[in-house]
Every structure is written in C-alpha cells, then in structure tokens.
Amino acid sequence: MKKSIGDNMIPKDWGFDRGLDLIKKAGFDGIELWLGDVPWFQMSTTDAQVRDLRRRVESAGLVVSNVSTGLHWASPLSARDPAVRTQASRIVERQIETATLLGTDAILVVAGLVTEEVPYNEVYQRCVDALKQLGEKAARAGVKIGCENCNSEQRFLLSPREFGQFLSDINSPAVGLHLDVGNIHDTGFAEQWIEIHGPKITRIHLKDVLKHRGRCGDQSVYTNLFLGDNNWPAIRSALTKVGYDGWLIAEMEARYRYAPDQQFFDTAQGMDRLISGRF
C-alpha cells in the first residue's frame, strides 16, 4: 500500500512547492489534489496549469494519488435546481479531465446530500441517474469515480449494504466506493465496509474518530490516527482479507495548532505502523 495526503493539509502560507517538499520529506509517496479547495487548483485552472502541477509533483519525487473536491457540498448532484445540478456534473467532468492530465485514475465525489428540503428518495434517484452518465464518461477516460461515504454529513447511504445497492443500481464498473474509515461513527464498523465492498473500493481515506465525546457525550470528533475509537487492527486485517493494496490517503480534519509540519511526520509514521500491521 502507498501513502498519500491531501494538498489541503498544506499550511495556508506555505505554498504548493514548499508543501510538496514537506510531504516528500515526511515519507509520503503521493499527494491528493483537492479541486476548488486550494488556490493552485481551481475550476478555472487551465489544462496547461494542471500539467505544470503534475510536473512540480513529479519533480518533488511524488505522484498524484487521486483528485478530490469539496465543491459538491455547495453544488450537489442531488440539487433540485437544474442549474446547480449542471454545475455539479461539470465539477465531476473536470475532475475526470484533470485526473487524466495528472496521471491518476481515481476521483472522489460526494454523491448526494439529504436535507430537510431535498428528501432521501429524490437524492437517491437523482444521484443514480447522474452517476450512470458520469460513469460512462469516466470509463472512457480510464478513471474511476469513488463515491465517498460521508455518512453523518450526507445523511445518505448509511449502511454498507445500502451503499452496495446504490452501486448496483448505478451498474458501472467505473463507479465505486471511496471509503473513509473515519466517517462511519456509530452507523457501523469500517472493517465491515472493507469486507463487504472489497474490490469496489477505489481509494481509502484515513482518520480516526472519537465517539461520544463532549460534555454531554453527544458528539463525535475527528482526530489523528490511533487517538480515536476506530479498531485499527480489525481495519488492517480486513484490508489483508480483501487484498487491498491501493492508496491510503490521510485526511486529518483536526490540525495541529502549532508546528503544523509535525503533523505530516506523525501521520506518515502512523500510516507506516498501520501498514506494518504491528499493534
């Protein structure tokens, strides 16, 4: 397995190249590029500029592990407004295009967003419909769309069997699961998601989660590896069971308040320990 980390983790005042140096020095093999989340990679970034990003990544001794985006939180594929939906599809298309330019074969999509206003059944149908079409485009480009399990935030596809039905309804070999082992919280166990979805997993986000914290025990909070309640030995065993040998991508939502570069080294070492299977 190979280690990657998002470019949105790079401290804001560092810049892309200094961030790449840090990621390489910390021991990562690759970098996850977040479309729309960082100044150097926006929807308006041209193809030539994207090629230059790839050149800089490779000059630093890294490769691009995948293309992610947070833009779908504001422009979901499940929106009722056709104009928003068109923009959401355009974002996925741009992810596919840039993935090809960056030499990677995977993108992350937050598929749908259930809200008070837009109910579950609508979101489900609209996402299946959109991803059938986008899956065809991804297949032609040789790229896989990984739909992320943002269980609590999306209020959508809460169980692994339901997620499996969703992928089955889309019925595209180019659409799979981008699994985030920290997002499952109280709705299940990451190791079971890995066992159930196995070959349909396109990439894996790593972070830990502290369940039932806060004064009233009613909050889950994200944290660094091994500080939370994920069962890491079980997760590692499940990865071995299904033969997952792809990218592990650190997505640390809680940031070090001081010495932000230290978090890169600590995270890389934690990932090495996970990969080694020594607990």
Next chain:
Amino acid sequence: MGMTRREFLSYGVAAGAMRAGVPLSPPLRASPTCCWIVSPVPGQCSLPESARGYRAALPPRGAMAPAGEPCSLLIIPALVCFDRHLVVWIDRALQRGATVIVESGAAFAADSSFRDHRRALRQGLQLDVHAPVDLWAERSGRIPYIDYSWPHRTRVRDFSRVVPVGKQRGEVIAWQGDVPVALKRRVGQGTLIYLGSPLGPALWAGDAEARRWLHAIALNDRV
C-alpha cells in the same frame, strides 16, 4: 423553438420504459378507453426527472398512445417555453375531451425564461400565473407541503419553489399554505390542469400520494 409540428410530435413519447420509482402504491390497471401521452417539450431539460416520474407512475406499455394520436390524458411535464404548435396540440386534445396536465418547470428558470413562460401561458392558454416563490427562503422548521383538494384530498412534498396561479376562471385545486398553486378548468369537452408545483419529481422518487393523485386522474376520463 424552430421546429415543425411533425418534428415536435415526433418527440412525443409513445412508450414508457423507465421503472425508476419504488412501487409504493398498487400498479395502475388501464381501462381500454384510457390512454396517455407524456411529452416533454424538446430542447428544454429543466427537470428531466419529471417526465421520467410520470412515465414510471403510469403503466409502461399498452395504454400509452402514439404521440399525436387522440388520448384521454396528455401530460406536458416541466414546461418552460413553448410555441403555438404546442398550443394547437393542447387545444385539439381538450376539444376531443382529454384531460391535459401542464406542469410548470419555470420555477427555477431565469427571469427572462419565466417572463416568456408567463406570456405564453396567458396568450396561448389564457392562464395567469405569478412570479415563482422560494418556499425555503425562510427556514421556519416546517415542511411546505402542497395540499391538493381535488380529485381527492392529499398532500405531496413541495419542490422548493412554486409558480402561484392568479385569480381567474377555473377552480383552484392545490394550495401551499394560502398560496394557490394549481388550477383546473373546463375547456371544450376536456379539462385543463395547470400545476405550479412540479409533481413529476415526487412521482420519480416513488411518492405514494403523488401516484394516487395521478392515478385518480388517469383512470377517470371525465374529470
């Protein structure tokens, strides 16, 4: 729109194929005298799921008439812009005694498209509508359901925005709060129904009450 009537009619959908919705209500059995056409206006894809919703809710085959043929129920889903060819078709269907459902797709349209929509409705079908209302602009904690009073009382999820109907000839058949959002009117031998809140997306999502509402109309050719 730059097309002939023949071209327009050729876009009419003669056979439903989509079975997207979860069958939350019993399947509809068509009577021999009952047939329908779901015909989105070509070139405008404002709410593609709306046409799919109607097709999924109506029987997939057998009772659907070829486009342009006489039918007991004609549905124009998610309508924004249209021309005189459509008006002629609607009027002919009404004169033959059909029920025609014109579903507005203009609530999300740009201002200029909505103005065209309103003008075309007024000139072509003598329907008066008001500017779209965003039902979720103020978060009240309440779900703004659409309450239908005809053909039976029922309640269906809103679709975020509605096109209210103005005071005019005909009977208001649905309300969102105190805002009238659907109207029916006898025209010739038939009945014209204007829906200011799209029903198709709810049908597509498998909404049981929306299906019962449509079935009640589809099965009764003398509404």
